[in-house]
Amino acid sequence: MSYLALYRKYRSQTFDEVMGQRHVTQTLKNALRTGKVAHAYLFCGPRGTGKTTTARLIAKALNCDAAPTDNPCNKCEPCIRITEGRSMDVIEIDAASNRGIDDIKELREQVRYAPTQERYKCYIIDEVHQLSADAFNALLKTLEEPPPHVYFILATTEAHRVPKTIVSRCQRFDFRTATVQDLMQNLRRVASAEGIKISEEALWVIARAANGGWRDSLSLLEQVAAYSSDEEISAQEVNAILGSVELPALFALADAVASRNPGEVFLTIDRLVSEGKEPRRLLTALGGHFRDLMLTIAAYEHAVERFGPELAAQYREQAQKVPPKFLLHAAETLQTAESQLKWSADHRLLLELTLLKLAYEVDGRGQEQQTAPPAVRTQQEAPSAKPAASKIEPRPSVEQTKALEKPPQTTVRPQQRISLEAVLARWHEVRELVRQNSKSLYPLLERT
Ligand SMILES: [Zn+2]
Known part of the structure; x- marks a missing residue:
């Protein structure tokens, strides 16, 4: 099933409608207004950010009856032809399926001929990085001396794969x-306009x-609208339809980890799984959650822009419960676990072990954090003791220098690191411990 109807319907028809790309x-x-349009453009950026849309707008602005203009009228014949994709002289090429030297040779032949319908020929080559080396060489020759009636707009999602030449x-x-706020505004x-209550x-x-992605956001809106009734669409419905994990679930899991409470980790996972959440999705989404927590600590203003003020504050509150370093560690650990998903037969077990490991490590990291200040203070005190010593000896001996450089290690406790493999290897012991200590938890473990 294709969900592109809304995107087509609301495709920007003027440069001012292209959202979030004002710098472009x-x-x-300006170039169109002053007649200084380049004969070759390279549009780089992720999918669905408006590259092809903008390329078509250039084609329209160049060929509009009102040209030279920076604002195609969308009413004249050329404008309408180009909008409807039936202009003979605006040629869109998908480099992924026309990547060979012969395709480009053919293009070089065609380029020589004057346009048939419009004033200018425009070649829009999408995913241009897919061209073969030979094809790139052939294209380069055309780009070096483009005929005056031809414009090229190359688009790519992988700019680094386009040759420097x-x-x-x-x-x-x-x-x-686009930022989440940009997308929301457009949605x-x-x-x-579509009468969708949401x-x-x-x-x-x-x-x-x-x-x-602009395109993806509209496709998703369309999917959601297709499934729901006349009532206002809620976040829960969207989550259910998109199969994504609800935020409360992510906050609950992260809280269980942050509270250093392994029992809470088990209980929360059990509750979420019994509500129908897939462990695989929880694991993946939780990795993203910790990255988001990190963002609110590292760049709060950016987080507000991205999540809105309320959610950003909620993220920050949770993030502050653990040392910042731990957030990074948790995101990394979850990413590693995510890569193990395809090898793991039991996703729930993988989720449980990963979160247990993290719950134990919050403490390990926390202690490391607490002991850090004394070590720093010792280093700061050291230089102040120097002047007195210098009266006797002008320069500290090598031994002394070494001693000063080395922060005292005794106060720092070794990090508490538990590898996933180690926990797995001793899983029966974990079970046994839980059996002895918690009657309510043991039945949960038995299922794993
Ligand atoms: Zn026009």
């Missing part, structure tokens, strides 16, 4: 992924799941 559209508008022949623009506009929180879940 402003420059292009090609890049240097093009004017390059980098398209940005709100489309939802109200809560703000639900829009947020969609915007987040779209991962910065």
